[in-house]
Amino acid sequence: MSARAHPVDDDGEISPVERSSPRQANTPYVHKVEVPPKQNLFNEFMYTFKETFFHDDPLRHFKDQSKSKKLMLGIQSVFPVIEWGRKYNLKLFRGDLIAGLTIASLCIPQDIGYAKLASLDPKYGLYSSFVPPLVYACMGSSKDIAIGPVAVVSLLLGTLLRAEIDPNTNPNEYLRLAFTSTFFAGVTQAALGFFRLGFLIDFLSHAAVVGFMGGAAITIALQQLKGFLGINKFTKKTDIIAVLSSVISSAHHGWNWQTILISASFLIFLLISKFIGKKNKKLFWIPAIAPLVSVIISTFFVYITRADKKGVQIVKHLDKGLNPSSLRLIYFSGDYLLKGFRIGVVSGMVALTEAVAIGRTFAAMKDYQIDGNKEMVALGAMNVIGSMTSCYVSTGSFSRSAVNFMAGCQTAVSNIIMSIVVLLTLLFLTPLFKYTPNAILAAIIINAVIPLVDVNATILIFKIDKLDFVACMGAFFGVIFVSVEIGLLIAVGISFAKILLQVTRPRTAILGKIPGTSVYRNINQYPEATRIPGVLTIRVDSAIYFSNSNYVRERIQRWLTDEEEMVEAARLPRIQFLIIEMSPVTDIDTSGIHALEDLYKSLQKRDIQLVLANPGPPVINKLHVSHFADLIGHDKIFLTVAEAVDSCSPKLSDEV
Numbered sequence: 001m002s003a004r005a006h007p008v009d010d011d012g013e014i015s016p017v018e019r020s021s022p023r024q025a026n027t028p029y030v031h032k033v034e035v036p037p038k039q040n041l042f043n044e045f046m047y048t049f050k051e052t053f054f055h056d057d058p059l060r061h062f063k064d065q066s067k068s069k070k071l072m073l074g075i076q077s078v079f080p081v082i083e084w085g086r087k088y089n090l091k092l093f094r095g096d097l098i099a100g101l102t103i104a105s106l107c108i109p110q111d112i113g114y115a116k117l118a119s120l121d122p123k124y125g126l127y128s129s130f131v132p133p134l135v136y137a138c139m140g141s142s143k144d145i146a147i148g149p150v151a152v153v154s155l156l157l158g159t160l161l162r163a164e165i166d167p168n169t170n171p172n173e174y175l176r177l178a179f180t181s182t183f184f185a186g187v188t189q190a191a192l193g194f195f196r197l198g199f200l201i202d203f204l205s206h207a208a209v210v211g212f213m214g215g216a217a218i219t220i221a222l223q224q225l226k227g228f229l230g231i232n233k234f235t236k237k238t239d240i241i242a243v244l245s246s247v248i249s250s251a252h253h254g255w256n257w258q259t260i261l262i263s264a265s266f267l268i269f270l271l272i273s274k275f276i277g278k279k280n281k282k283l284f285w286i287p288a289i290a291p292l293v294s295v296i297i298s299t300f301f302v303y304i305t306r307a308d309k310k311g312v313q314i315v316k317h318l319d320k321g322l323n324p325s326s327l328r329l330i331y332f333s334g335d336y337l338l339k340g341f342r343i344g345v346v347s348g349m350v351a352l353t354e355a356v357a358i359g360r361t362f363a364a365m366k367d368y369q370i371d372g373n374k375e376m377v378a379l380g381a382m383n384v385i386g387s388m389t390s391c392y393v394s395t396g397s398f399s400r401s402a403v404n405f406m407a408g409c410q411t412a413v414s415n416i417i418m419s420i421v422v423l424l425t426l427l428f429l430t431p432l433f434k435y436t437p438n439a440i441l442a443a444i445i446i447n448a449v450i451p452l453v454d455v456n457a458t459i460l461i462f463k464i465d466k467l468d469f470v471a472c473m474g475a476f477f478g479v480i481f482v483s484v485e486i487g488l489l490i491a492v493g494i495s496f497a498k499i500l501l502q503v504t505r506p507r508t509a510i511l512g513k514i515p516g517t518s519v520y521r522n523i524n525q526y527p528e529a530t531r532i533p534g535v536l537t538i539r540v541d542s543a544i545y546f547s548n549s550n551y552v553r554e555r556i557q558r559w560l561t562d563e564e565e566m567v568e569a570a571r572l573p574r575i576q577f578l579i580i581e582m583s584p585v586t587d588i589d590t591s592g593i594h595a596l597e598d599l600y601k602s603l604q605k606r607d608i609q610l611v612l613a614n615p616g617p618p619v620i621n622k623l624h625v626s627h628f629a630d631l632i633g634h635d636k637i638f639l640t641v642a643e644a645v646d647s648c649s650p651k652l653s654d655e656v
Contacts, residue, residue: 100417190380
């Protein structure tokens with residue numbers, strides 16, 4: 001093997017050109033690390049700004065277009081319905097009609113139950129599946145997402161609202177605060193999309209979301225024990241200890257056997273329906289219509305037996321008619337303005353996280369793209385308009401979206417079909433829900449939230465990343481043992497803590513040479529990799545910033561100390577060169593350069609030469625500007641680790 005290093009490609013392999021035209025062994029060739037051309041400060045700033053906020057280049061369609069075409073494209077970007085509506089045909093409508101009718105049969109009973117989960121009158125659940133889906137159908141870009149109230153957001157909103165106002169003693173103020181919160185949830189969502197800040201929701205990690213959703217699902221199911229068992233006096237707290245204590249304390253006198261019979265029977269029916277749908281995908285419509293069938297049968301049963309006279313709680317009166325205006329009910333001043341803003345921001349962010357995740361999931365399955373920021377604007381607009389038309393926070397429902405997808409939806413018209421069915425229900429069918437037992441609503445909600453407890457995802461998280469598992473379990477136990485908002489706070493806190501930990505404590509590794517090659521890799525990953533006597537090669541796997549610069553310097557010094565002790569014990573040649581592999585170091589700031597300077601001075605006292613390998617463009621530029629390259633010597637900066645080792649210890653590297 002030649003003493004010099006061969007040029008390597010991106011995978012660390014020897015260049016094919018170099019294989020075909022080898023140089024003489026006595027003609028060393030060392031590549032020079034080039035300093036990139038100096039960038040204009042304004043151009044550099046604009047590049048960074050664009051990559052941060054406009055990485056998807058949303059204006060690319062406007063290039064080289066006439067003014068009229070640009071105007072039309074601008075309108076289409078806000079209202080995508082104009083673009084796909086021109087291509088709409090009867091074949092697409094057939095799929096959307098079936099899907100819309102199917103999700104409507106699922107959403108009507110769910111909406112009534114979810115509204116009660118938020119401590120609102122059932123009609124507000126139906127209102128929220130009428131106006132928001134119409135707005136989204138015009139402004140949204142997802143073909144598959146089904147819009148309406150969802151269990152987790154309903155629980156979160158209800159919990160936060162009840163912490164401020166008692167819905168039993170002050171129902172009017174409670175309702176006004178709900179509309180105010182919905183308004184600010186929409187404003188938050190639209191603002192995040194308009195200002196291209198959608199990346200903020202990515203700070204809530206997948207593991208934290210899995211834990212939060214699982215904890216919320218169990219909390220929702222526990223809350224339904226009131227209706228499931230027919231308990232009149234039930235705790236207002238949501239933690240598992242308070243709920244179970246309330247259930248057990250009322251066991252002797254508070255449970256109603258007729259209610260339990262109804263709820264248990266229909267829950268079993270719903271679970272069997274779901275099992276059939278999973279076993280045979282063509283029978284997806286069975287679990288989709290099962291909730292509505294359950295409502296019809298149970299309502300008829302209660303009506304003919306007058307079970308409501310025997311303690312079975314029913315929905316009672318449900319107002320007919322369209323959504324009334326609620327603009328005058330929104331707090332735009334006073335004490336509740338700030339409270340509504342706070343609740344709206346929290347519930348809006350959770351709703352946004354769920355909707356964007358659902359939209360991306362189904363878009364990937366059908367191989368089309370959705371614009372996350374446009375989705376946020378659409379979701380925000382529908383909630384702002386919804387708050388003015390007696391709706392509470394709506395978002396994408398995973399269960400309904402899955403049914404929508406399996407039913408063969410083609411466009412957002414399926415949401416319009418669903419809205420029309422809800423409209424007809426509000427106008428003509430609401431009196432029929434008078435004798436609907438609360439027990440069936442509890443069974444429907446329990447059946448709906450069971451899939452939110454994703455055991456398989458949790459097991460996978462545990463196998464992949466233990467720190468992610470801690471975040472998952474922290475959010476999960478925070479929700480079920482304390483409250484929904486505390487669980488959410490824990491989820492966000494642990495997600496940020498993980499980011500900080502990874503930034504402040506980057507990984508470092510000792511590299512060794514793979515035998516028979518000029519490739520250097522982590523000796524823990526490749527045990528056969530051998531160390532070069534007299535040379536210690538360390539790779540830093542992160543940018544070096546003020547937050548981690550001291551740690552990186554200290555960690556390198558600890559590696560060096562440990563290596564020196566091992567070398568001394570084995571009576572091997574002492575360490576004369578410390579090579580830092582910098583290809584993973586994407587950037588460095590002044591604190592990082594000061595840390596390298598301190599490391600260099602420390603090594604000088606120990607008669608060890610500092611050598612750098614493969615610094616990237618931003619790094620090498622800053623090393624030159626700061627004169628650090630002059631300090632260690634330009635001849636001590638190499639393109640590859642192999643070249644650095646060959647230069648430091650050519651005979652030794654050739655022998656390995």
